[in-house]
Amino acid sequence: MTHRFPIKEIARQAGLGTATVDRVLNGRAHVSPQTKMRVTAAMDELKAQEAQLAARGRRLFFDFVIEAPSRFSREVKAAAEAMLPQIGTAVCRPRFLLQDIMEEDEVVAALMRIMKRGSHGVCLKARDTAKIREAVKMLANARIPVVTLVTDIGGTDRLAYVGLDNAGAGRTAAYLISLTLGEPQGMVLATRSHERFLGEEERESAFVEALASERPGLKVLAVQGGGVDFETSKLLTESMGDIRNLRAVYSMGGGNRSIIRTLEDNGIRPEVYVAHDLDRENRELILNRRLDFILHHDLQLDIRNAFNAFLGYHRLSNELLETPISTVQVLTPENVP
Structure with missing residues (x-):
């Protein structure tokens, strides 16, 4: 089989070992028809990429x-x-x-x-x-x-x-929470994945300022760290003693399944939950009405x-x-x- 590409490049494109590709190219025995087709297809793809590169x-x-x-x-x-x-x-x-x-x-x-x-x-x-x-x-x-x-x-x-416009997102979260809650007293949990993520810092700062203006009776409890499920659950569990009359959650950095589970394990279900990003986990949570709002961007x-x-x-x-x-x-x- 004639070709102008290195065997390693063909093997990488085909997802096969170099020895297998070598057997196909040299017409040796013990090669299945499907393997031959994969090598041929890989070479055709490499030719197309080469033509694309020349054109573009x-x-x-x-x-x-x-x-x-x-x-x-x-x-x-x-x-x-x-x-x-x-x-x-x-x-x-x-x-x-x-x-x-x-x-x-x-x-x-x-x-x-x-x-x-x-x-x-x-x-x-x-x-x-x-x-x-x-x-x-x-x-x-x-x-x-x-x-x-x-x-x-x-x-x-x-x-x-x-x-995302992070400050705008924080103000939007504050607006949604202040609009949704009736009695303007209690606590709001604001979670970040890490204190050194500048975007989440901008979200939190704008959120705290806007919420204080709209609902001064709501106290914000900030929990920083986590982002992955185990760490999020651990940090939130350590903060449970500080939570009194929790009304809402604003999750800036993810780990929402763990946050919800940890709160429920302690008999707490907030009236409104605002999260970020429509990833697979959050899609499932909001469709099951475990999240109330997702602040999403394209x-x-x-x-x-x-x-x-x-x-x-x-x-x-x-x-x-x-x-x-x-x-x-x-x-x-x-x-x-």
Whole structure:
């Protein structure tokens, strides 16, 4: 079988071992018809990609470094992959590093590896710390643009921020809670996944200020940390002694199934529950009416804006580098898309 591609590349495309591909290409025995078809299809796909590259120009590699629960990371990966066919000026290849929890040094090490091997852009969701800010500056100095996703990193030369208007989301949560509750007394639980996520800090600050203005009789209890189920449950359990007359929950960082379960284990069911993001877990919870409102934004639009920012940086797009911030959409059990 004639070909012009390295065996390793054909094997990677076909999802087979190199030895199996070698047997197919050299017409050796003990190869099933299905395996031969997979190798042939893989070579056809490589030819199509080669033609696509010739027609569309450069091949660009973008790195996604995301610290978030897997439920959110899956949504980011799916949104990025859905956007690829819509990019007409280059062939874009995303590479993903997705982890529930990444310590500061892990993020910095990952960014330094990317700088060493090269990249056309980094889409970053990470905590706002001094070391991470310095690593972002180093990438920018190496002419590797960084776009922050959902939560920003201050004091850096990042190219753009894409994601939700976090302060607007916090004010919206305060409005929904103050509007829904009748008797304006009691406590509101406000949970964040980590104190160093700047986006969640902006949400909480705006929420607390707006709620104090609308319903001064409601006291906010802030719980920071978690984000993954076990840690969220553990931290909330430790705070149960501080909870009195809980009326509402504003969850800024996820872990809602664990929050609901922990509260119910202690005989508490809030009158109104506001959460963020329509991921799989939250979709199930709101359809079962365990959540009352979800503050949602179009993640695919955010990813599209990130790609546009990268393409503009490399002069492959006429899109403006000034990227729009996503406005919040209020979802209820009756209007879940």
